[in-house]
Amino acid sequence: MRRRRKGMEILHDQAAMNRPEEDALVWRLEGKSSEFTLFDLSEVLRATHNFSKENLLGKGGFGPVYKFCTYFQGQLPDGTEIAVKRLASHSGQGFTEFKNEVELIAKLQHSNLVKLMGCCIKGEEKLLVYEYLPNKSLDFFIFDVSRTTLVDWEKRRVIIEGIAQGLLYLHKHSRLRIIHRDLKASNILLDQDMNPKISDFGLAKIFSSNDTQGSTKKVVGTYGYMAPEYASEGIYSIKSDVFSFGVLLLEILSGKRNSGFHQHEDFLNLLGYSWHLWEGGRCLELLEASIVEEIHAAEASRYINIALMCVQERADDRPTMSTVVAMLNSENVSLPGPKHPAYFNLRVSKEDESGSVPYSNNADTICSNNDLTITEEPDGR
The missing domain is CATH 1.10.510.10 (Transferase(Phosphotransferase) domain 1)
Incomplete structure (x- = not known):
C-alpha cells in the first residue's frame, strides 16, 4: 500500500535505516503543501513484472558515478501507467544526486517538465517513479x-x-x-x-x-x-x-x-x-x-x-x-x-x-x- 506524507519526513526515516549516515540527511521541500508518493518496492516490482526485459524502456547515464540507470514501463493496479527509473546501487554520491532530483522535481509544476509521481528507497534499490510518456525521447x-x-x-x-x-x-x-x-x-x-x-x-x-x-x-x-x-x-x-x-x-x-x-x-x-x-x-x-x-x-x-x-x-x-x-x-x-x-x-x-x-x-x-x-x-x- 502506498503511503502519503507532506514533506520529506518519511524518506528521511527510511534513509536513516537503510543508508550510511551521510545519506540520512533531512530532505526538504519548498512549501508545506508539497506531496508525493512513497511506493513500496513490492508494488513497483508488480507494476514492472519484476523489471522484466519486456518492460525495459532504455538505459541512460546518471551523473559522474552512476554509469547507467535503467528505465522500465509499468502499470499500477488502478491502471495508471508509470515509467520507473532504476539507479545502480553502488555509490553514495549517486544517492546525493537521487536526492537532488527528488527534492527539485517533486516541487516543480509546469506542463513542460516531467511529473515525478513518487519514489522508492529499499535497501540498495533507489527508484524514481514518473508519469509514463509514450513517445519516448x-x-x-x-x-x-x-x-x-x-x-x-x-x-x-x-x-x-x-x-x-x-x-x-x-x-x-x-x-x-x-x-x-x-x-x-x-x-x-x-x-x-x-x-x-x-x-x-x-x-x-x-x-x-x-x-x-x-x-x-x-x-x-x-x-x-x-x-x-x-x-x-x-x-x-x-x-x-x-x-x-x-x-x-x-x-x-x-x-x-x-x-x-x-x-x-x-x-x-x-x-x-x-x-x-x-x-x-x-x-x-x-x-x-x-x-x-x-x-x-x-x-x-x-x-x-x-x-x-x-x-x-x-x-x-x-x-x-x-x-x-x-x-x-x-x-x-x-x-x-x-x-x-x-x-x-x-x-x-x-x-x-x-x-x-x-x-x-x-x-x-x-x-x-x-x-x-x-x-x-x-x-x-
Missing part, C-alpha cells in the same frame, strides 16, 4: 532517418517553444532559480501529443534569486552540449543552460547531432557548419530535408539566428531564456546578428567522442583544470 525521432518524417515542422516548433518555456520556468518563474546542467535531446521526453517535457534533474543546481552563477571542480555533462566556460572553468549559470538550448535547437532544425557531426572534413562540428552556412547566406541548407518545404525561409532564418545567439562563446553575449522566448514569438522584430559560436574551430577526434575531453576554442590548446566527466548519450526511451 526527442532523440528517438530527430536523429533516426526512419522516424524523422514523423516530426514535421509544426511539431518541431511546438517542441522548441515548449522546451524554451520549461527552461524559462526553471530560470525565472519557479520559487528558486534552477540550472538544469544537462539539457540534451535524450532528456526531452514526449507525451502522447508530442509535447515536450524536460527530464533528469540529477545534476541540477539551485540558486537564490540574487545569485547568477556558481562554480565546481567536478565538471559533469554530456559531450556536445556543455558551455565553454563550464567545461573549461567549471562555471555554470543560466547562460550555460542557454548554450545547451542553442545546441539542441540546431539539432532539431538539422536532424544532426552536434557530437560526432560529420558533414565534410572542412566542418568540425554542427556549430561550425551552421556558422559557415550563416556567414555564406546559405543557412537554409542546414534544415533537415523533411521540413524544408514546410517552413518559410524567414522563419527558418530567425530560428537559426536565435540558436547561434544562444551558442555564443562568451556567456554575456548569450540571451536569457526570457529574451529567447520573446524572440521565438516575435516574427516581425529584427534580431541582432550572432557572433561566431563557441567551439566553431575545435576539431574533435573519434576517440574524444566517447571519452573525457577538456574543451578550448583553440584547437591546438585543449586544457582544463577541472575533473571533467562526460556521459554518453543514452538510448531513446
Whole structure:
C-alpha cells in the first residue's frame, strides 16, 4: 500500500535505516503543501513484472558515478501507467544526486517538465517513479532517418517553444532559480501529443534569486552540449543552460547531432557548419530535408539566428531564456546578428567522442583544470 506524507519526513526515516549516515540527511521541500508518493518496492516490482526485459524502456547515464540507470514501463493496479527509473546501487554520491532530483522535481509544476509521481528507497534499490510518456525521447525521432518524417515542422516548433518555456520556468518563474546542467535531446521526453517535457534533474543546481552563477571542480555533462566556460572553468549559470538550448535547437532544425557531426572534413562540428552556412547566406541548407518545404525561409532564418545567439562563446553575449522566448514569438522584430559560436574551430577526434575531453576554442590548446566527466548519450526511451 502506498503511503502519503507532506514533506520529506518519511524518506528521511527510511534513509536513516537503510543508508550510511551521510545519506540520512533531512530532505526538504519548498512549501508545506508539497506531496508525493512513497511506493513500496513490492508494488513497483508488480507494476514492472519484476523489471522484466519486456518492460525495459532504455538505459541512460546518471551523473559522474552512476554509469547507467535503467528505465522500465509499468502499470499500477488502478491502471495508471508509470515509467520507473532504476539507479545502480553502488555509490553514495549517486544517492546525493537521487536526492537532488527528488527534492527539485517533486516541487516543480509546469506542463513542460516531467511529473515525478513518487519514489522508492529499499535497501540498495533507489527508484524514481514518473508519469509514463509514450513517445519516448526527442532523440528517438530527430536523429533516426526512419522516424524523422514523423516530426514535421509544426511539431518541431511546438517542441522548441515548449522546451524554451520549461527552461524559462526553471530560470525565472519557479520559487528558486534552477540550472538544469544537462539539457540534451535524450532528456526531452514526449507525451502522447508530442509535447515536450524536460527530464533528469540529477545534476541540477539551485540558486537564490540574487545569485547568477556558481562554480565546481567536478565538471559533469554530456559531450556536445556543455558551455565553454563550464567545461573549461567549471562555471555554470543560466547562460550555460542557454548554450545547451542553442545546441539542441540546431539539432532539431538539422536532424544532426552536434557530437560526432560529420558533414565534410572542412566542418568540425554542427556549430561550425551552421556558422559557415550563416556567414555564406546559405543557412537554409542546414534544415533537415523533411521540413524544408514546410517552413518559410524567414522563419527558418530567425530560428537559426536565435540558436547561434544562444551558442555564443562568451556567456554575456548569450540571451536569457526570457529574451529567447520573446524572440521565438516575435516574427516581425529584427534580431541582432550572432557572433561566431563557441567551439566553431575545435576539431574533435573519434576517440574524444566517447571519452573525457577538456574543451578550448583553440584547437591546438585543449586544457582544463577541472575533473571533467562526460556521459554518453543514452538510448531513446
